[in-house]
Amino acid sequence: MSFRVALLGIYHESNTFVTTPTVLDDFRNGQYLKGEAIRKEYQQAHNEIGGMLEVLDKEGIEAIPLLFASATPGGTITAETYNFILNEMLAELDKVLPVDACLVIPHGAGVSEEYPDMDGHWLSKVREKVGDGIPVIGTLDLHANVSELMVASTNALVAYKQNPHVDMRQRGAESANLLVDLLNGKTKPVQALVQVPLAISIEQQFTANEPCLSLYAYANELAAEPGILALSIQHGFPYADVYEMGTSIIVVADGDYDKALATAKKLEAYILEHKNSFVGKKNDIPSSLKLIDESEKPVLLLDMGDNVGGGGPANNSCILEAFEESKKYKFFVCIYDPQAVINASSHHPGDQFELSVIGTGKDGLKTLKLNVKLLRITDGTFQESNPRHGGQINFRMGKTVVVSTEEGGVIMLTSLRVMPFSLQQLISQGVVPSEFDAIVAKGVNAPIAAYAPVCPTIIQVNTPGVTQADMTLFTYHHRRKPLFPFENV
Known part of the structure; x- marks a missing residue:
């Protein structure tokens, strides 16, 4: 028997502390794909869609890609934008009904103006369309940030197990294999959700190090028990002021909800027993710069307060200012400033001139006047073929300029916000990583997959901003209580 499986998703990590909303153009500047364009983009990508397609093709199941919309993490999605994408997606689904199953790609931390639990909402609409038996x-x-509605609207959900997310294709394949076994009558997956009363500090979410290393070792033991089909830990996204914000566990068992719940509860008990290890320590900018002197170079400085992968504006200038003041280090930093790109583009490579760069400092926006030399102007496109966080192949920074400063720095200025998930972002623009004492990447853990091969030293820097590492400094109105480390549990 041949099965027909629809594939669809709306994918966004929404930072509700960012005041600029996410609009339709942000999705069109990201990925807004329909039909076979989805297959073309992701068939060979290190992304969950590629893993899903690989399994379905291998099993002789007809994959029907419908719509996949993804935007760079940013502010809350406007109601108009979300409703437009949702209606288009459901219209595409209507065209192919009936189907035997759906493979869905939510992020899990999407927020729209009307629906704080955006992913739960669109998953429930898909469930309404196809019916309970599909x-x-x-x-x-x-x-x-997993909600009860997300779990109630699906048969099984599988989360990435690695941060940086270099296992996305494997998780896509895992979810597709769960579906194949269900369709063939081999299993009856049921899932249990436990929302742990704890939020893991963002810099403690690097899965190759402690405390996550031991956490996942224990999780793997539980996942190996008979009858357990999948086990996922969702660390949570602390920059979304929603009820579901925080860590959660999903366990999928073969026809046994009680076993799934009991297994999740065991893992919850482990997390709460070790709760203090998930808080972490913070390095400020001065102490981080001092560490450069005694560290093997180049040093990767992770600008946690301007984590573009968490919705940061990509223009935090705090570390740049510190470098310019010290006059001591050769450094590289990337800044999103479309106007600076336009101004610099009026010159020719080799020209020296004063350039104004708008950056976000400790006290808000400020203008930095820098004496620079223009090195090059490019169209800002590049590709990544290796497994990297996000699993994307094609990247677009918009028109891009590279300049050097009198103090020994190199600044890349872009027209679009781009997450620092690929070393090709530098190499493709003629920037040689080994030439620097320090390289700044605006992220927390995600850039490590790309930069670790060339940066023997990695320092997470506690900078101010909409993705600052200390979540307790944000004002929440909707989060769960009690929730460690805000309250004792």
């Missing part, structure tokens, strides 16, 4: 299985980002 399997709906999918993936989640490791940073999902």
